[in-house]
Amino acid sequence: MAEQQPETYLYKLEAVLEEERLLTVVVLATSDEKAFQTAENNILRHTVKPPQIKELSLVEKKPLGRHGVGYVIETAHF
Template sequence: MSQQELYLYRIQVEGEEKTFHLVVVASSDEKAFDTAEKELERYMLVSPKVKEWLLLEKKRIRSGAGYVIDPTV
């Protein structure tokens, strides 16, 4: 059985009133954006109107890997 690679995605969501940053684990870009959308809907009482979705970073997950999040980006 082959093991599926997983990636850590950092996604920025530009809303009309606020910008959100999400970090999700997924096996593909499509699944990452689907997961991010579901997490954003769970986080908000009312789904925000989204102007733009941006993939800021994608890293393969492996033992011993680290991830630095720069709040200015």
């Protein structure tokens, strides 16, 4: 019998940085722990100087198998 693969989720996380910046990070992962690790790695790759993350919060988690899964991310007005 084939081993069942863990379900993959689409995660939306928010990171508050020491310099009072807010980043929204969207990742695919099979667990909450992996989502946090992946988000931290993406933040490090996104920035030139490694930032001090004050807070990293899970905002939403959706199963990837549904049709039309996604997020709307509000950004600054201009």
